[in-house]
Amino acid sequence: xxxxxxxxxxxxxxxxxxxxxxxxxxxxxxxxxxxxxxxxxxxxxxxxxxxxxxxxxxxxxxxxxxxxxxxxxxxxxxxxxxxxxxxxxxxxxxxxxxxxxxxxxxxxxxxxxxxxxxxxxxxxxxxxxxxxxxxxxxxxxxxxxxxxxxxxxxxxxxxxxxxxxxxxxxxxxxxxxxxxxxxxxxxxxxxxxxxxxxxxxxxxxxxxxxxxxxxxxxxxxxxxxxxxxxxxxxxxxxxxxxxxxxxxxxxxxxxxxxxxxxxxxxxxxxxxxxxxxxxxxxxxxxxxxxxxxxxxxxxxxxxxxxxxxxxxxxxxxxxxxxxxxxxxxxxxxxxxxxxxxxxxx
Amino acid sequence: xxxxxxxxxxxxxxxxxxxxxxxxxxxxxxxxxxxxxxxxxxxxxxxxxxxxxxx
Numbered sequence: 446x447x448x449x450x451x452x453x454x455x456x457x458x459x460x461x462x463x464x465x466x467x468x469x470x471x472x473x474x475x476x477x478x479x480x481x482x483x484x485x486x487x488x489x490x491x492x493x494x495x496x497x498x499x500x501x502x503x504x505x506x507x508x509x510x511x512x513x514x515x516x517x518x519x520x521x522x523x524x525x526x527x528x529x530x531x532x533x534x535x536x537x538x539x540x541x542x543x544x545x546x547x548x549x550x551x552x553x554x555x556x557x558x559x560x561x562x563x564x565x566x567x568x569x570x571x572x573x574x575x576x577x578x579x580x581x582x583x584x585x586x587x588x589x590x591x592x593x594x595x596x597x598x599x600x601x602x603x604x605x606x607x608x609x610x611x612x613x614x615x616x617x618x619x620x621x622x623x624x625x626x627x628x629x630x631x632x633x634x635x636x637x638x639x640x641x642x643x644x645x646x647x648x649x650x651x652x653x654x655x656x657x658x659x660x661x662x663x664x665x666x667x668x669x670x671x672x673x674x675x676x677x678x679x680x681x682x683x684x685x686x687x688x689x690x691x692x693x694x695x696x697x698x699x700x701x702x703x704x705x706x707x708x709x710x711x712x713x714x715x716x717x718x719x720x721x722x723x724x725x726x727x728x729x730x731x732x733x734x735x736x737x738x739x740x741x742x743x744x745x746x747x748x749x750x751x752x753x754x755x756x757x758x759x760x761x762x763x764x765x766x767x768x769x770x771x772x773x774x775x776x777x778x779x780x781x782x783x784x785x786x787x788x789x790x
Numbered sequence: 791x792x793x794x795x796x797x798x799x800x801x802x803x804x805x806x807x808x809x810x811x812x813x814x815x816x817x818x819x820x821x822x823x824x825x826x827x828x829x830x831x832x833x834x835x836x837x838x839x840x841x842x843x844x845x
Contacts, residue, residue: 648838648841648842651804651838651841652838652842654834655834655835655838658831658834658835662831669824671818671822676818679811679812679814679815679818679827680811680812680815682808682811683808683809683810683811683812683815684808684812685808686804686805686807686808687805687809687812688808689804689808690797690801690802690805690808691797691801691805693801693841694796694797694798694801695796695797698796
């Protein structure tokens with residue numbers, strides 16, 4: 446459908462899973478180090494708690510990546526037997542699967558079971574959580590950096606590395622940011638600790654996009670073709686930058702001020718703007734990573750834009766509805782009590 | 791448009807880069823000229839550097 450092949454879809458699944466797992470291990474490690482840096486109780490305990498929560502995201506991403514990898518492994522010989530003409534880019538992707546398979550197996554059988562220690566010997570495990578995250582991050586960074594293997598370290602290969610690895614710092618980190626935002630919604634204590642980290646996370650996301658821009662510069666004449674897909678991607682990147690500057694700037698500052706001020710609540714207008722900007726961010730990052738995986742898309746610029754706008758409006762509607770239905774009344778009462786001077790904690 | 795006045799310098803540059811990229815979609819499709827597209831990417835790098843180091 447629309448020129449999308451099943452193999453490309455599964456390859457995207459692997460990229461998505463690795464980006465999520467990579468970002469979770471990266472930020473898990475950062476939070477552990479941040480917690481250790483702050484020796485005093487509150488901050489140390491909060492970041493330690495947050496880093497433990499990120500294990501769930503790590504395993505969710507790993508699960509998606511591993512299932513996709515197994516499907517790809519079973520599909521590859523079938524493609525060869527059917528005699529389908531594989532375009533060079535696909536051949537390079539298949540070469541990458543062969544090249545990274547030993548590391549993938551090492552990851553599945555050696556590193557992922559390490560998480561079981563969190564159940565058997567929790568105290569020992571949490572003492573070594575930084576090593577656990579560092580190991581995962583190193584392995585995932587390698588796996589995601591080789592989405593295609595050209596056979597040598599050339600500018601083309603460096604482009605593949607930059608063009609793929611940035612997903613940890615862009616799509617994956619946006620997902621982690623959303624996760625942090627959601628888990629902090631009902632707790633003023635968490636908001637006060639998590640919101641001040643948002644500017645740093647935004648910087649990493651923007652630098653991640655910069656890595657992609659630089660990787661494209663390596664193969665500029667080869668990589669650029671004036672296709673509907675190119676124009677569509679540039680439109681989405683433009684939207685991402687406009688949206689990102691508002692989200693990472695005034696909105697984040699507003700969130701931090703609200704959390705520090707005591708209520709943790711934005712005004713109605715800012716809250717609406719925040720919900721919309723957050724949804725645009727995650728939908729757009731998902732869209733450009735998704736579209737990038739399909740070489741032979743048959744949709745024109747208008748068709749792609751129509752689907753994007755439809756998905757975006759649906760996502761915004763679902764998000765706003767969810768917000769309305771899952772309003773945290775207990776916290777709101779607590780905040781109201783705080784505003785009246787009855788609660789100071 | 792209240793938020794627009796609240797953007798810092800680096801954020802403004804990133805915001806303008808976004809506008810420039812959107813404009814370029816039309817411009818490149820008409821002319822095939824990438825000059826402003828490259829300029830937008832450079833402005834982005836500068837914007838991110840300012841965003842990182844701006845107090």
